Amino acid sequence: MNLQPKENRLVSPYFAFYLIHTMQVGVGVLGFQRYIAKSAGHDAWMAVITGGILIHLLVWMSYRMLKNSDGDLVAVHEDIAGKAIGGLFSTLFTIYSGFLALTVLRTYIEVIQVWMFPHINTWGISLILLCVVYYFVSGGFRIVTALAFFSLLLGTPLIFLKYFAVKDSHIYNILPLFDHSVTDFFVATKTMTLNYLGFEMLLLYYPFIKHPEKSEKWSQWGVFFSILLYTITAVESFAYYSQGQLKHTIWATLTLWKIVEFPFVERFEYIGISIWLFVVLPNICIAVWCVTRGFKRIYSLKQKHTLIPVLILIFAGTVLFKDRQQIDLLNSMVSRAGYYFIYFYIPLLFVLHWMVMKVRRRKKDA
Amino acid sequence: MPNTKLAAVAVLLFLTGCTPQKQVLEDIQLVGVVGYDYVDESTIRATVSVPTTEGGSDQAVLSSTTYSAKSHTSKNIRQVLQAESPRPFASGRVSVIIFNEELARRGITKIIDSLQRDPSVGRNIYLAVAKGKTQEMLSKEYPVGEIVPAYLKLMIEQNMELTFPRANFHHFNYSYYGKGSDPFMPLLEEKHGHIRITGVALFDHSKYVDHISFDNSFIFKLMYQSFRQGSHEFKLGKNNYLTLENLSSHVNYDIYSPNTNPKINITVDVTGKVNDAAGTPLYQAKTIEMIEKTIKKQTEHDAEKMVKRFQQKGIDPLGLGDRARSRGRRFNFKDWNQKYPDIPVQVKANIEVTQGGIVE
Amino acid sequence: MFGKRRQKKQERSQNQSSGQAKTQLTFEQLMEKCKASKDFVSFTKSDKHPFTISYYKSMVNPDLVHKDLIPYLTSFSSLSLTELSQEIPVENIEHTSDVQTIMDSLLTGSVLVQSRPEKSNCLLIPAATAEKRQISVPETEFSVVGPKEAFVESLEVNINMVRKRLPIPELHVKEVTVGKLSKTRVVFLYIEGIVNMENVNTLKQRISDIEYDHILDSTYILQMISDNQYSPFPQLINTERPDRVAAVLSEGKVAVLVDGSPSALTGPTTLIEFFSAFEDYFLSWHIASVFRLIRLFGVFFSVLSTPLYVAVLTFHYEMIPTDLLGTLIASRSGIPFPPIVEAVILELSIELLREAGARLPSKVGQTIGIVGGIVIGTAAVQAGLTSNVLLIIVALAALASFTTPVYQMSNTIRLIRFPFLVFAQFWGLLGVAICSSFVLGHMLRLTSLGRPYLAPLFPLRVTDLKDALFRLPFNRQNLRPMQMRPADPARFNYKRGIEKNDIEE
Structure with a gap:
């Protein structure tokens, strides 16, 4: 079984920036403000930053681990728990990636159904979007990376739309600072980290980066850029909406786009949702790719054979997930799994792997 | 390879069967203005103004027509209206929503709630209160060269650039859902074959309680926001008036001890020019100083009177509570609301007259 | 995927060439075959002169035969063939008895001289006529300033035009013959020391793998050696300007010239290159950069404008600005068709006009344009069949598509807006986004001679961006594009290039 992908399949280290960043920015940006404001109110924007700093730390841990194992999560698992049990844990991770893809896709479809086409069938739009996903993932990791790159190119300019809200914003809304208790702050930080989920896919595509150890700086920049984006969005939303209004607004970012007006187009949210396809696609594609790659690594199944069943x-x-409640449930389930994964599992793995490596090195020396 | 292509084409053809519902521009009635009237406790009447065209595409003439119906819920009205319309109504191009005075006094919560939920309704649409029945106001024709929806929208829009404070659907939601401020909107009246803004309709949460006259809206706007246009007439002496044209105004709030013993200072800096001061020589430094002083005095007086009035009615269109919250930790709105009517508010106006036009 | 296909092709070609070997002719059979054609002549001047002369009347230059050949043959009648070949004032005379060579040379215009008619030992004297068109002004890639030469149908003249611009021995010209019936001479040019030999080998491999009976133009080759033959996007540039060929050769690209074709192919190429006209290099860089951006805008406008019109009018009436709403409602009122039908009708009629204009002689073609543009358009609007707003959009979109300097690409652009139209009709703006993502995915997968097609955007090559969307001044163009992985990446010494004197020096 080939552990190391072929040279011409690798991507340059700086693409880690795009891969990490696009995976963190998805449907969450469209409406995360309400959730973090629930606990920490107008102070919640600071939770965006603290949450991000934790992610920086976790990325650092992942890199230490991956550098030592010279491979991916599957290799780390094998180092620690052996082939059988390690394989089991790796399988759980791949299933989690699959659910991540499902959540993003389903939530995006919900946005389409609520905002654009109330009468559209879920299966119809899902099928066509999955066709697009198939087209990209079957092209291999390079194509998926390219998609992440173009996603950033097309998605980032949307941040400038916030300009339209500036003249109706009251920056004093985010004052006074530190008006909430530490527990509130902690809860908001926890909620916020769920939006940062997705960087952990790094654990599987790590070997596909050329000179992966050089890519750490780019990954950290990717996380930093995500924090920047989320912070700007949060601050602007808090200044634009009153806290009471925010409570009633499910998709604060989308609602903000409603006031964008150009001489040639009004009501920008329709364009925004369409462009958002390019932001959502790499999320789904990277996750789906990770599922197929995971199965290849664990069970030596060919990626082209697993891709179609995974998409089905x-x-x-x-x-299956029909209404708002069920989609919310799916979201919270996957976020909880992600929460435990990044906050408990990765540190645990980090410590275990460090110990195993130390023991081995000692054996080698002796 | 050709097989997969064929399959892809087949899937696409198959998918075309499940496309979203079409809303072709000319197959729908684009509602431009909606007017709500009070009928009785449980019934409201809605009147919609819709643009229509006559003639082929080459020499089409735009005009507008109205449909009117009454029902118990605002969504059901649509069904009733539909019964007399050639094409389905679409609410995505609503630009102005007008509430009849009586309805507004009883509260507009229900209507606002359903508007807020509809994704096709924009956030930069205007809400207004009308004196008299909206049905009558909308069904008349106005010789202004515009159809009724466009007329209303443009009229409100340009006034908000000038002396009327900015207030669209978003601003309404901001105050309506937020704590520590109350919404306001233009008050419309039909007079002499035109529709005019006669004042600022002030709300207590969802209920229309008071209004200030259009003359005073400039003073209100000075305190509400910083802006760069608009003009106001001041009395200089007996039978002697002058008009101050605002070039730039800036407002600043100082709120002292918001949690315990609040005190508010509002400072307004206005730079303006005086064009119309019949009979007063505008080239003497002394006169200018005199004018500045008079304007300052009047502005402070009018503004303080206005705030006093808000406090007496228990409404807060300036958002004093919202501003106070941002100045103190652990702010309590209940306490604030109790103290609100008696909080000392002082307005300080700094007026600077820079020009007197192009002749001396 | 392609590897497999190519492998199969190779196997097939091996089978065929071994099949050909079996049908080797004898000399007598060849003569018999040739004599079956009316334009083949074979004669002996008189008994005194033993030489037999045979040639295709239609292929040789009669002047040469009459003035430079027959007089020598008659005066040196006693010499042997070898001695004769030294006397005749023509170069490249071949002395052979190989039937295959004789056949090939006869068919390309050589004169066959034998000492005795039955003997296969003979001289082959090249005397081909060079009937060719005058070098003329480029038509599809016209430029207002700059050289006004275009390739013609003669391979020698074309190579001459390139070599004239690059008079260096490193300019290599390699020849391959392809086409079972046409025996077309295909040459590829490159500059040794600059080019990456990998590109040359890929190209050579692909050209010699071509299996087809006739190759009549370089566009045949263009389609046959494309990395993905199912793609509507051209993957090599087809140009008729020798100056452009010289310029890309010096960038480290490879050019292909085909005998009988007035255009060259250059590659590897990128999508961006299709939107750079060669005239960009004749204008100051600011102007050239703006023009490139305008062209790029033209592409987007041409592909997206009609689909967006259909999407907005069919699904998203909310987006139409208030001031435009009245105009649009008025222009759409009374039109019996939905926007998609209206759009397809107009798009098709524009395509009809273009096609009719292209097929007819140029003078009639102009009339067609005027008749179509003014008469049909106005009539359609007056009859209430289409809205005048769409008429403007479609006409502008067509205009925008013609700004693309490479003809193949502008055709592709006009073609791919039809799928966009279909998607816009079914899923509105979202459909346009979905279709764009398909196109993006397709272009990401495309390669040109194995090099990524979307470079320098992806993979991002910042140094290549100097001559992509913008064209920076020449003193900044110190590096050859990385896309080609040139053997020698430096165009000139950058330091010396930007060295500046002090104010007073």
């Missing part, structure tokens, strides 16, 4: 399962999933 995701398709079935999108049809």
